[in-house]
Amino acid sequence: MRNLDITTLRSFVAVADLGGVTRAAGHLHLTQSAVSMQLKRLEEVLGLNLLDRSNRSVSLTAAGQQMLGYARRMVDMNDEVMARLTDQTFEGEIVLGVPHDIVLPAVPHVLQRFNTMFPRMKVQLITSFTRDLKAKYQRGECDIILTTETGLEPGGETLTALPLKWVGASGGSAWRQRPLRLVFGRHCIFRAGAIAALEAAGIDWELAVETESDRTIEATVSADMGLNAMIDGMQPRHLEQVDHGGALPELTLQKINMYGVERARGEVLAQLGGLLRQAYQTL
Numbered sequence: 001m002r003n004l005d006i007t008t009l010r011s012f013v014a015v016a017d018l019g020g021v022t023r024a025a026g027h028l029h030l031t032q033s034a035v036s037m038q039l040k041r042l043e044e045v046l047g048l049n050l051l052d053r054s055n056r057s058v059s060l061t062a063a064g065q066q067m068l069g070y071a072r073r074m075v076d077m078n079d080e081v082m083a084r085l086t087d088q089t090f091e092g093e094i095v096l097g098v099p100h101d102i103v104l105p106a107v108p109h110v111l112q113r114f115n116t117m118f119p120r121m122k123v124q125l126i127t128s129f130t131r132d133l134k135a136k137y138q139r140g141e142c143d144i145i146l147t148t149e150t151g152l153e154p155g156g157e158t159l160t161a162l163p164l165k166w167v168g169a170s171g172g173s174a175w176r177q178r179p180l181r182l183v184f185g186r187h188c189i190f191r192a193g194a195i196a197a198l199e200a201a202g203i204d205w206e207l208a209v210e211t212e213s214d215r216t217i218e219a220t221v222s223a224d225m226g227l228n229a230m231i232d233g234m235q236p237r238h239l240e241q242v243d244h245g246g247a248l249p250e251l252t253l254q255k256i257n258m259y260g261v262e263r264a265r266g267e268v269l270a271q272l273g274g275l276l277r278q279a280y281q282t283l
């Protein structure tokens with residue numbers, strides 16, 4: 001198998017861009033004979049004439065014109081890899097805060113892609129409630145946060161807006177009971193809206209479980225002992241949206257917002273923000 005050498009490709013690109021071996025040699029800090037030797041080696045590997053040497057000025061053959069595009073991309077990719085893997089500019093730590101109920105399915109894929117792009121960067125993921133994450137962000141403890149809100153504060157960006165849905169056990173019947181038993185986190189911002197919707201519909205309810213543990217909520221709901229409200233499509237696999245046929249009221253639309261990218265400086269945070277934006281806008 002024949003392999004192309006990045007050094008020879010770099011010399012070829014320099015000759016093409018600068019219009020001659022002499023200028024390319026000066027640009028690359030090499031001797032003219034070294035550059036000429038590299039060009040000859042590249043042509044031998046390919047078995048093609050890349051340069052038209054019939055005139056005093058150097059010009060590309062048809063094969064050389066075609067090769068130039070490939071050579072540019074390969075040199076650029078080489079330089080990007082070396083920069084990302086070795087440059088200390090892309091080394092450090094980012095603190096990302098995400099509400100625990102919207103971590104899946106988007107965030108793992110985002111972190112995987114980001115790690116491929118910036119392997120020397122560390123991402124500390126914090127999962128908590130929106131109110132807690134916004135407080136941490138204001139104190140400078142998080143670089144970027146996602147939130148679930150009905151509105152948007154200055155400096156934020158709405159990635160998507162999705163409705164809340166009633167969630168219960170697979171094949172469960174808890175939604176038929178009256179008073180309707182609710183299972184919510186103590187600091188969950190969805191709770192007030194869900195209760196207001198029930199009261200507006202004249203449906204009796206009771207708070208069966210109030211906890212700070214997501215696992216407690218999931219276990220109780222999956223045991224068909226009550227209902228919870230979650231953003232459409234974000235429920236765990238062992239829970240399902242309740243097909244109540246209109247017996248329960250529709251819930252509010254929730255925005256998934258991002259804060260931090262607007263004030264971010266540098267490529268790394270901008271790239272992470274771009275990955276998050278793309279992931280949530282395609283949910």
